[in-house]
Amino acid sequence: MPETSRGSRIARFNRTERLLHWAHASSFFAMLATGLILYLPSLSTLIAHRQIVKNVHLWVALAWGAAIVLILVLGDRKRLSDDWHEIETIDRDDRRWLRRRRAPQGRFNAGQKLNALLTVAFGLLFALSGFFLWFGERDHRFIFAGTGTVHDLLTLFSVVLLVGHLYLALIHPSTRHALRGITVGDVDEDWARGHHAKWVEAERRSTLR
């Protein structure tokens, strides 16, 4: 790897992790676009070919589910399971960080943990409510009072989450260095030491051992 004037880099996300991120992200954008056409009256009457848009939305949903399952089964399962273990663990430092105090963070900071927990929960609930939206149209016993509401609210919350995520990943000056981690896989080590001190320290100890 070429050294830059900014110093050395440290590997953050491997291929499985990056693939999972981009498989989810691209499917999300495709479903958001088709979903908004189905949902917003101004767009749904403009585009109008409801059956086609609906089918694209459904096929992307199936492709999303298949891609996620394939990556979970064929990818680096050990790594993903370690990730999830870390994401679930909201330790004392994380709780201080969330109260806007300075506290050293691991490979995922507390905000990233919350974002990941919400994204996985929303993904599962999107799939559940989406399944009943689809199935309820075919068997009316499965039309429930809140299916559409849940699907709509998930969209609203996800877009809020996405806007924050995109701002931090692309625009905010002190966090946008992280973008390299999910595209190429590594991040600037000095930056990482400032933002994810516990992780860099643990990496250093494990390489020394």
Place this chain on the structure above:
Amino acid sequence: MSDRTIGRAGFFGILGAGALGLFFAKDVTGVLGRAVPASVSALVPTSGWRIYTVASMPNLDPAAYRLRVDGIVESPKSFSLADLQALPRAEQVSTFHCVTGWSVQNVRWAGVRLHDVLKAAGARTGVQALRFVSAEVPYEDSLTLMQALLPDVMLAYEMDGKPISRAHGAPVRLVMPEMYGYKSVKWVQHIELARATQPGYWEQNGYDADAWIGRSNGFGA
């Protein structure tokens, strides 16, 4: 509580709340409709109504509008909007249920009963079904004669005290409140009196022909 259980409890809490929401979340759009300004509700569905079209939305001129009624009749007939309005006027308040899960309570409709349309069109014996063809090609749907003659089925030309708007099927639409909304054909411009029903647009795509609103949908029949 250990560090790990906090995240896990939050995760399963959200999953549980979302799953319960399927059964208990009411249509929040109705509440939003009263809370947000009209400029927002023009953009995002807040009134409860969602406008679904399968082709480009018809824009029919009420003055030039003609409803053709043919099939098992003495001779095919054509009705202008004024002709329909000259038939006995019927009014009703009914709730509109969409198959995708939203509903709008207490919609006020005015129009004509199918019984009066059949009489005016000179229907002959042998009619068992009515096929409603929309100006939104290729949308159509059928009702059996029994269904079409139910006391709360009408060809409506007014909604909530005003002529039906373009988005809701101007100038004339079918209202069949006991079935899901895809049976209530908008922009009706042709009724064929037939011996048997034909699969409508959504029925060709897997929907039920008899779309009775069940008791399990959370709204009551």
